[in-house]
Amino acid sequence: MSDVVFDWVIPGLKSFIVIFMVLNLAAMLLWIERKGSALIQNRIGANRASVLGILPFNLGFINTLIADPMKLFTKEEFVPDGADKFVHSIAPFLALLPAVVTMVAVPFGDSVELFGRTIELQAVRLDVGVLFISALVSMGVYGVVLAGWSSNNRWALLGSIRGSAQMISYELAMGVALVSMILFYGTLDMQAMVRAQGGLFLGFLPNWGIFYQPVAFIVIFVAGIAESKRVPFDLPECESELIAGYFTEYSGGKQASFMLSDFAESVMVAGLVTTMFFGGWQVPYLSKAGLELPGMTTALAMPALAITLMQVGAFMTKVLFFCWLQILIRWTVPRFRYDQLMNLGWKGMVPIAFANLILTALLILLLEKPA
Amino acid sequence: MSPYLFYPMATASVLFALAVVLAKSPVRSALALVAVMSLLAVQFAFLQAHLLAALQIIVYAGAVMVLFLFVITLLNLESDHGVGEKPRLSAIGFGAGAVVAGGLVMAMAGLVAPAARAGALPEGFGTTVVLARQMFGRYLVAFELTSILLLVAVVGAVVLAKRTAAENSEGVTGA
Numbered sequence: 001m002s003d004v005v006f007d008w009v010i011p012g013l014k015s016f017i018v019i020f021m022v023l024n025l026a027a028m029l030l031w032i033e034r035k036g037s038a039l040i041q042n043r044i045g046a047n048r049a050s051v052l053g054i055l056p057f058n059l060g061f062i063n064t065l066i067a068d069p070m071k072l073f074t075k076e077e078f079v080p081d082g083a084d085k086f087v088h089s090i091a092p093f094l095a096l097l098p099a100v101v102t103m104v105a106v107p108f109g110d111s112v113e114l115f116g117r118t119i120e121l122q123a124v125r126l127d128v129g130v131l132f133i134s135a136l137v138s139m140g141v142y143g144v145v146l147a148g149w150s151s152n153n154r155w156a157l158l159g160s161i162r163g164s165a166q167m168i169s170y171e172l173a174m175g176v177a178l179v180s181m182i183l184f185y186g187t188l189d190m191q192a193m194v195r196a197q198g199g200l201f202l203g204f205l206p207n208w209g210i211f212y213q214p215v216a217f218i219v220i221f222v223a224g225i226a227e228s229k230r231v232p233f234d235l236p237e238c239e240s241e242l243i244a245g246y247f248t249e250y251s252g253g254k255q256a257s258f259m260l261s262d263f264a265e266s267v268m269v270a271g272l273v274t275t276m277f278f279g280g281w282q283v284p285y286l287s288k289a290g291l292e293l294p295g296m297t298t299a300l301a302m303p304a305l306a307i308t309l310m311q312v313g314a315f316m317t318k319v320l321f322f323c324w325l326q327i328l329i330r331w332t333v334p335r336f337r338y339d340q341l342m343n344l345g346w347k348g349m350v351p352i353a354f355a356n357l358i359l360t361a362l363l364i365l366l367l368e369k370p371a
Numbered sequence: 372m373s374p375y376l377f378y379p380m381a382t383a384s385v386l387f388a389l390a391v392v393l394a395k396s397p398v399r400s401a402l403a404l405v406a407v408m409s410l411l412a413v414q415f416a417f418l419q420a421h422l423l424a425a426l427q428i429i430v431y432a433g434a435v436m437v438l439f440l441f442v443i444t445l446l447n448l449e450s451d452h453g454v455g456e457k458p459r460l461s462a463i464g465f466g467a468g469a470v471v472a473g474g475l476v477m478a479m480a481g482l483v484a485p486a487a488r489a490g491a492l493p494e495g496f497g498t499t500v501v502l503a504r505q506m507f508g509r510y511l512v513a514f515e516l517t518s519i520l521l522l523v524a525v526v527g528a529v530v531l532a533k534r535t536a537a538e539n540s541e542g543v544t545g546a
Contacts, residue, residue: 084396084398084399087398087399087402126421127422127498127499128421128422128424128425128499131425131426131429132425134425134429134433135425135428135432135433136428137433138428138429138432138433138434138437139428139432141433141437142405142437142440145437145440145441145444146398146402146440148444149398149443149444150398157444160444161441161444164441165441168434168437168438168441188499
C-alpha cells in the first residue's frame with residue numbers, strides 16, 4: 001500500500017502540482033501583462049465584466065481570466081485553404097508541450113521527511129536536469145516552424161523562418177552559458193545546484209550563483225527572453241510587418257495555446273534563472289537548523305513545516321519576480337531590427353558566453369586542487 | 372525495461388520509421404523522423420541511460436532535424452518526387468536497405484546472448500559521471516579524433532559553400 005503511494009501517487013501529485021502551477025501562472029501573467037502594461041502606459045486597462053456589480057472597482061480579472069478564454073475556446077477554429085490540416089492542428093500542441101513540461105525538472109523546495117521517507121520537492125529528480133531543460137527548449141522550435149509552414153501563408157512562413165533562425169541562434173548562447181554554470185556547480189542536477197547555494201557569501205550575502213556568474217546570468221536571461229519570442233525579440237510575430245507572424249492563420253483555442261506557450265516559456269525562464277542564480281528555494285539566512293542572521297551565535301529554531309513552507313513560498317516569489325521583470329522589459333524596450341537581433345546574438349552573446357566559459361574553466365582549474 | 376512498455380514503443384518506432392520513407396510530404400517525413408528519435412530517447416530513458424536520452428533529443432531532434440525542417444520549409448519543396456517515380460533507383464535503395472538490415476540482424480544475433488542480458492546493471496550505469504570516465508579515460512583518443520573529424524567536416528562545408536557562392540556570382544557578372 002505505502003509502496004504504491006510513494007512510487008505512484010506522490011510523484012504523480014508532484015507532477016500535477018508543477019504543471020498546474022505553470023499553466024495557472026501563465027494565465028495569470030496574461031492578466032498581469034494587460035493590467036501592468038496599463039499601469040506603465042498610464043491607461044486604465046481591462047476593467048469590464050465586474051462580478052455581479054458587487055465590487056466597487058474592477059481589476060479586470062473576469063475579462064482576462066474568464067471571459068477572454070471562454071470567448072477564445074468557443075470561437076470557430078479556422079483552417080485556411082491549402083493548409084496541411086494535420087500539421088496545422090498539432091503545431092500549437094508542439095509549441096505548448098515543451099514549455100509546460102520543462103518545469104518538472106526544477107526543484108520547488110527542499111526534501112521533506114514524511115512517514116520515514118524522504119521526498120524531494122521536485123517533480124522529477126533527474127541526474128541530467130540541465131540537459132533535460134535544454135533538450136525541451138530546443139524542441140520548442142517545432143511549434144513555430146510547423147505553424148508557419150502549414151498555414152500556407154507567406155507572412156506566417158516568414159514569421160516562422162524568422163522565429164526558427166532566432167531561436168537556433170540564441171539557443172547556442174544559452175547552451176554555452178549553461179555549460180559554464182554546469183562547470184561552476186560541477187553537476188547537472190538542479191536540486192544539487194540549489195543545495196550548493198545555501199550558506200553565505202563573504203559572510204553576509206546569500207551564497208547565490210549570481211555573485212559568482214553575473215555574465216552567465218545576463219546571457220541566459222536575455223537568451224531566455226529571446227527564446228520566448230517576446231518584445232524586444234518578437235520578430236517572429238511582429239504585428240506591424242507580418243500580421244501576427246507564424247500564428248496569423250490560427251484562431252480560437254489554438255491561437256490561445258500559442259499565447260499560453262509564450263507565457264509558459266516566460267515562467268520557464270524565470271524558474272531556470274531562479275534555480276541557477278538566485279538560490280531556487282533557498283531563503284537567505286534560513287537553513288534546516290532555523291533562522292541565523294549574520295552575527296547571531298545560535299540559530300533561531302523553527303518548525304520543519306514552517307521552513308518548508310517559507311522555502312516553497314520563496315521559490316514562488318522569486319519566479320513571480322522574474323516573470324514581472326520580463327513583462328517590465330517587454331513594455332520598456334522597443335523591438336529590435338532583424339539585423340540588430342542577429343548581431344546581438346552571434347557577435348555579442350555567443351562570444352561573451354564563450355569568453356565567460358573559458359574564464360570559468362581557467363579559474364576552476366587554478367583554484368581547485370585536483371582530486 | 373518492462374515488455375509492456377517496450378513492445379508498444381518499439382512498434383510505434385517502426386511505424387514512424389516506415390512513415391519517414393512512405394510519407395508524401397517532406398515535412399511529414401521529417402516529423403516522423405523526429406517522432407522516431409523522440410521514441411528512441413524515451414527508450415534510452417527507460418533503460419537508465421538518462422544522459423544518452425537527453426543528448427539524443429538535444430542533438431538529433433533539437434538540432435539536426437530542426438535544421439532539416441528549416442531548409443525544407445525555406446525551399447518549400449514540392450511533394451511530387453515520390454519513391455515510385457524512379458523504379459530502378461528505388462530498387463537499388465531497397466537492395467541497399469536489405470543489405471544493411473541483414474548486417475544489423477547478423478551483428479545483433481551475436482550480441483544478444485542470454486548472458487549479456489541477465490547481468491545486473493553496474494553501479495551508476497548511464498549516469499554522467501560514469502559515461503564521462505569512459506569517454507575521457509578509456510576512449511579518449513577515439514573521442515578526440517571524432518571531434519577533429521567533425522571540425523574538418525565543418526571547415527570543408529564552409530569552404531565548399533564559399534566556393535559555389537563565388538562561382539555563382541562570377542557567373543552572374545560574366546553574363
